[in-house]
């Protein structure tokens with residue numbers, strides 16, 4: 001009997017090692033891993049470059065308090081700001097801490113300019129921003145908040161895609177709008193560029209902050225560094241995590257000068273956030289993401305993957321309803337519940353994971369090979385062929 005509490009319905013499989021896009025189970029089977037720890041293992045398993053960075057740092061310093069200078073963190077923050085909209089970074093250890101920090105930064109900004117009553121955050125109903133108390137109430141999901149009252153106040157909601165309700169929901173108390181640029185858990189729903197531009201415009205008009213949650217869709221997963229890059233929109237605050245650590249727990253919140261102006265010594269902190277081990281791995285992840293041609297290749301191969309999946313959709317129009325997503329954040333929406341399909345893919349040695357709305361999430365490592373995509377397509381095809 002497991003001593004782990006039952007907060008997960010775990011599949012009955014465990015792995016003894018991984019290499020690149022593959023995982024090897026303890027019972028001797030080889031799986032193509034297109035879950036990537038939910039968009040975390042950006043470079044698959046046992047990536048030699050990341051191993052080198054981690055082991056090298058592990059022999060020097062693992063952890064020091066944030067009351068000292070941490071050069072590895074200075075470097076990672078500088079690189080993140082040089083390549084993005086941001087002027088400042090705060091490091092955390094996870095996605096939900098990053099979204100919490102984003103909320104705090106937004107509220108603190110208005111507090112610092114003498115508008116402490118402007119403190120509500122407007123979010124998408126049934127979105128996902130993590131599992132801390134504030135984050136579950138930000139998500140506006142009944143399922144996630146059930147039994148965890150009293151309700152954490154300060155969040156308002158609108159339906160995804162309902163622009164009228166969005167505009168109606170902005171009040172004099174709204175401090176920020178926070179959305180996922182691509183809804184991950186919610187079913188791989190992409191916010192189109194024109195919507196992002198419109199959002200930016202609305203935020204400017206109403207003098208509120210724009211928070212784009214890139215925890216799942218950021219750090220190259222979309223084919224660009226951020227999923228909002230193509231829109232040319234500049235948000236005020238962006239929480240990131242998942243992909244930036246390549247498997248090492250690492251989160252961060254990026255912000256522009258304005259948003260950062262309320263942050264003074266003592267306003268926020270984290271014991272572990274930004275420790276030298278995490279920072280060294282984060283820098284090694286960026287080394288690879290920023291390598292010339294890397295993101296171009298993600299764009300090229302993911303385009304190929306999408307087009308092959310769309311061919312399957314044409315072949316099996318009664319099974320596959322829609323191919324969703326961007327880059328290597330792919331959703332295969334079925335007409336039926338996807339549980340059985342995910343299981344069958346696993347029986348055929350392809351690991352995927354579900355999302356809302358009957359969607360199968362497909363998240364290969366960003367350095368996946370074309371022949372591995374072909375292998376996945378063949379497995380999906382085989383499962384379609386023998387479906388029901």
Ligand SMILES: *Cc1c(COP(=O)(O)O)cnc(C)c1O
Nearest residue numbers: 094095096128129130184215216
């Ligand atoms: C996963 C996720 C989070 C939470 O990240 P954790 O590391 O699990 O706390 C927050 N926002 C989005 C969009 C996510 O996908």
